Amino acid sequence: MATSLTQTTIKAFEPGKATMPLLTFESFDLPPSNQRVLGPPHPEGITMPLALRPSSSDGVELELDAVVKTIKSLQAQGGILTKKLALHGALLFRGLPIHDANDFSKFALAFDEIIGIVVDRPLLAPNVAPANASSKETQIFSHNESDEVPHAPEYVFFYGHRAAKSGGETPMASSLELFHRAQQQMPDFIAQLAEKGILSRITYKTEKQYAGGSTLRQAFGKHIVDGDDEATRRAKIEAQIARYGRGEHTTWEWTDDDDGGVVLTHRLPAIRTQPGTGLPTLFTGLGAYSRTARVHGASRDSTSQQLFGDGTPIPEEYLDKLAEITDEVRVLHKWERGDVLVYDNTIAQHGREPWQGEQADRVVMASLFDGDQVPGAYNSEDWAQVVQAFDG
Numbered sequence: 351m352a353t354s355l356t357q358t359t360i361k362a363f364e365p366g367k368a369t370m371p372l373l374t375f376e377s378f379d380l381p382p383s384n385q386r387v388l389g390p391p392h393p394e395g396i397t398m399p400l401a402l403r404p405s406s407s408d409g410v411e412l413e414l415d416a417v418v419k420t421i422k423s424l425q426a427q428g429g430i431l432t433k434k435l436a437l438h439g440a441l442l443f444r445g446l447p448i449h450d451a452n453d454f455s456k457f458a459l460a461f462d463e464i465i466g467i468v469v470d471r472p473l474l475a476p477n478v479a480p481a482n483a484s485s486k487e488t489q490i491f492s493h494n495e496s497d498e499v500p501h502a503p504e505y506v507f508f509y510g511h512r513a514a515k516s517g518g519e520t521p522m523a524s525s526l527e528l529f530h531r532a533q534q535q536m537p538d539f540i541a542q543l544a545e546k547g548i549l550s551r552i553t554y555k556t557e558k559q560y561a562g563g564s565t566l567r568q569a570f571g572k573h574i575v576d577g578d579d580e581a582t583r584r585a586k587i588e589a590q591i592a593r594y595g596r597g598e599h600t601t602w603e604w605t606d607d608d609d610g611g612v613v614l615t616h617r618l619p620a621i622r623t624q625p626g627t628g629l630p631t632l633f634t635g636l637g638a639y640s641r642t643a644r645v646h647g648a649s650r651d652s653t654s655q656q657l658f659g660d661g662t663p664i665p666e667e668y669l670d671k672l673a674e675i676t677d678e679v680r681v682l683h684k685w686e687r688g689d690v691l692v693y694d695n696t697i698a699q700h701g702r703e704p705w706q707g708e709q710a711d712r713v714v715m716a717s718l719f720d721g722d723q724v725p726g727a728y729n730s731e732d733w734a735q736v737v738q739a740f741d742g
Contacts, residue, residue, distance in 0.1 A: 373412075373420040375402040380442075386681045388439075389527050391629055398524055398681065398698070399440035399691065414447045414456060421460035431461065432694075432721075435505070436626060439698035440522050442683065443690040451475035451715055454509040457690060458717040461505070471568075474715060481508060481714040482702060490702040491642060492521050492676050493635030495695045495718065498550040498654065500594045500616055500736050502633075504721030506693040506700065510685040512713035517705030519682035520714070525697045529621065529632040531675050539668040543620045547659035547733055548636075550618055555611035566612060580610070587612065599733040617659050617733040623726035624697055630728055631697050637673035638701065640666065659733065685714070696725045 378401050379385065388396050404412055424430040435441055448454050451474035459477065471479035482490060496502035508520065533540045554566040567574055570590040574583055584604070591614065594600045605611040620634040639656045658664055682703065683691060693700055705712050720738060727734040 372423060373416050374405045375420075375443075376405045377402055378444075381684075384681055384684050386679075388524050389530070389679070391526055391530050392524065393437075396438055398438055398522055399442040399683070400434055400438040401442040401444065403443070403445040412445075412447050414453055417446055418456055418460045421457065425461055431692075432505075435692060435694040436624070436697070439524050439526075439694055441692045443692070444686065444688070446688060446690065448509060448688050448690060450511070451478045451509075454478055454507075454511075454690065454715055454717065458507045458719070461719065477717050477719075478509075478715050479717075481716040486514075486518075486705050486707075486709050486712065488702075489704050491635070491638030491673070492523050492680055492699040492701040493638045494525060494633045494699050495693075497620075497633055497635045498552060498616070498618075498656075500596055500600060500618060501738060502736070503695055503718040504724075505719040506695050507717040507719070508691045508693075508700075509715045509717075510687060510689040510691075510713075511715060512711065513685035513687050513689075514705035514707055514712040516707065517703050518712040519684050519703045520691060521680045521682055521699070521701040521703065522691075522693070523676055523680035523699045525631040525633055525699055526624065526629055527679050528672075528676060528699070529630050531679065532632060532672060535675065536668060536671055539672075540621070542658060544728055547731075548618050548620050548634075548664075549655070549657040549659055549661060550616045551613060551655040551657070552615075553605070553611055553613050553653045555605075566610075570612075584610075595737055596733075619728060619734040619736065621728040622696065622736065623728055625721075625723050625726060628726065631725070633696065633725065634672075635699075636664065636669055637676045640669035641673055685712070 380399075380401050385397050385399060385401065388398050404417065421431065425432070431441065443457075446457065448457055455475035455478045471483075473479055484490070494502065495506050529540070554564065554569050556566055565571075566587065570587045571583075572590055573586045578586070588602070591600065591602055591612075594616075596616070599617045600615070602612050602614045605613060620632065620636065621630050622633045623629060624631055636656055639654065656664065676699070680699075683689075691700075724736050724738055727736075
């Protein structure tokens, strides 16, 4: 068994009835391959994930309505669960009466201090869409969600609707611990990341360029309608890009080919700070970028480039070492049907392992949310501050 925390019990109380708990969540241990005690800078004894399950004292069948009321009550008491997330990086909820996308939506939206982000994938329920749809053979290496763009969700929810019998695990790793170890083992690399940041250069085209990727319209075509002429289409896309509001630190150019693609370049901070603690977090997918480029070859490498912020290449030895450290600090979540994983995206990375069997043997849904604040800047340069996208 994983080294355990002191047993955690989380109770919610109805307003005015402090002696009447709606529902109690209790922590439990997972196998050591699925849960680990985090290293510095985390406090001693903190595990990732914090695994929680409902404990009802009256023995009655658990109803989703009681779960939703409990989540809302906990969040109303100073955001108890989001504070747990800030400590552990990820929460696992197991044994909940969640059976489909609508149930999952109700559960996720109960975290009502945060704002849902609608992703451009087929909506299965309010603020719920399929997770990455790339083939079952594709390994998605550990990364923070939307690390290549200025606006990233603060919270990422995953719901396991169907679990593969073999493979399909979801990795998790602490970005705080990753920074701490990388700074110790690669101080020059971290110093350069802090000073320069990164240039993220992504090419979007009309057609999808690889499984799981986004087309130009999926990424920035929110307001495009059939029948728009080329000038109108481009104006609408450029207006969506401008929502980042970052001036010279986000630029774009249209490609000369017939496909009408866009090359979008962001100067971004790979080091950010955790709200509330100010601890530096390595918010990146650089280790994943290196491995993915090797696996997918030139076809993938031509769509995405990650450079130091001054435009110079990042040495492969740095990227390889970062990937190695990530492997050392990660654990794999073995899905059970009905599981819900919640990530604090600022301090926790995720990914996806391949699985055997059929594509449909593993079905995971996702829901992304903004918090009420963005990660802090690690230095004082304008490019080092990330933003929340403007409405539009």
